[in-house]
Amino acid sequence: MITVALAKGALLKDSVRCLAAAGLDFAALLDSDNRQLMVPSPCGTARALLVRNADVPVYVAYGQAQLGIVGEDVLREHQLPVAPLVDLGFGGCRMAVAVKASSGYRRAADLPAHCRVASKFVRCAETFFNQLDLPVELIHLTGSVELGPITGMSEAIVDLVATGRTLRDNGLVAIEDLFHSTARLIGHPLALRLDQGQLQTIIDRVAAARVEAR
């Protein structure tokens, strides 16, 4: 039985579509009445685990799921030993530094040394500011990070930006991108090395569907 970890939320619909191309039907997860967290595929060869975004690579790294679909932002932030297999192209967003529109900062290097930066993605932020050689005080928040600059707790935030609307509605503006992120099909490295072809078939079908979609 192959287990696939899928992220609740924005990526779920495309993840289910993508696996359907590989012959795994997890459409039951999209049913608004569904409350099950572990759903078998009708073919009986696979099951899906419905987990939070950041938990997808955890289930894969521990081998409870052989495959998973998650954003690259999560992989970069959590740095778990998983194998990134296919860039699925959907779920596009950018990790960006944002400040108050009225602040006058135009790029990340304009921020004053030792200023506060709030983020859910402190590891990504730390790597970025280390590369800039700009010492900052990182504040870890778990959501609504836009409030950091609004309340004056931080000069800037590092967060995912999809359309930019949340930033605009809160009087913030993105000034520099850290990277562009899309969804990735990931795998458990040891399970992939022990694979007798079952996993590779799914991976190849997902990759082929991705190429066709282009």
Next chain:
Amino acid sequence: MALQPAAGARDLNPVQVGGNRRLRERLAEVYRLWGYEEVAPPSVERLDTLQAGGGIADQDVVRLAAEEPLGLRPEFTASIARAASTRMASRPRPLRLWAEGPTFRAFMGDAGGQRISEQLQSGVELLGVSTAAADVELIRLLLACTETIGLEPCHEPQLLVGHHGLLSALLQRLPDQHRTACRRALTGFDPLALAAIPLEQAEQAQLQALLRLRGAPARVLMELEQHLGASPLLTELATTLELVRPAAERLGVQLQLDPSFQPHFDLYDGIVLKLVCRGAAAPVDVASGGRYDALVGRFCTDAALAAGVGFAFSIEDIRELLSGNAGSKDTGRLVERPLLVAYGQPDGLAAALERLGGLHAQGRAAELHPEPIGSQREAEAVAFSRDSQGLEWLG
């Protein structure tokens, strides 16, 4: 005061300790049959020894707060290679040694802090043989061990085999500046990182194919020969795997040759091995090892003796695998409980100790109830509550 052990440290109950001991004894019996002698390498070593010349990353070692740079051993190989090349340098080769005990690894927790993982290991080192005969002996010994520890067909044991030299030969044709990145992408199973390396289209396609190349040794070796042509390394590897194939087949261990496989620790420069079983929910890494000639060479002046191979079993992972789950059924009780010796008279302690001694002299496990008990019925209730094998009531 904290009531829990430090995170990652082991705190085992009698059933778990008993299970570990049985596995260790069974493995030790096999090691002795094959002519291996027990050594006890230190738990604490100098960091430069532990890091094995860059083979083990700094962040993997648990450092000690001491005047000189010291750490807890993350594995045995480096310590045994040092001892074999110094205190045991005059002993004739091949030198066959085995060791068991706890090892400690550090890793970065998700919250950013250092975490420690303590693992009980048992393994062998065969030093001073630079030919593939040592590789064959090592794999045959590993297979013999799988029989004695009680792996069954339902565990679907698979022996992953790779070779450092094979991977180097495959990467040899690539531009020098890309080899490290290609090796990292291949061993890290990262086709996306591989695709991002600016290589010629044919080279890129070849590496992507290499990342997918694994399976039964005969087929993989045939494909490798198409990439590399006939080479002594391929012939040697084919001979090694052919010599271990009958034992593997007899024991139901599937051989999986995987040219891009490398274990977590970068100690090895020849054949590399990992024995993996199917656990209840995830693959279980049962044993790892390989050839580490360069590591021995760091400690030894005679280049002819700079050769070593070894493996180590993860005892607790095997115990949990064989118990069917992660020890959740363990109650903390010994499987075979002793007899309970109890007495009723206030001055009965001397007689009870005498009786206890008599039972021990007969080789029977017995324990003392230290206070007098009012009646035999009450003593029986105590024996029942303690899961005792029986009651010796002295009235």
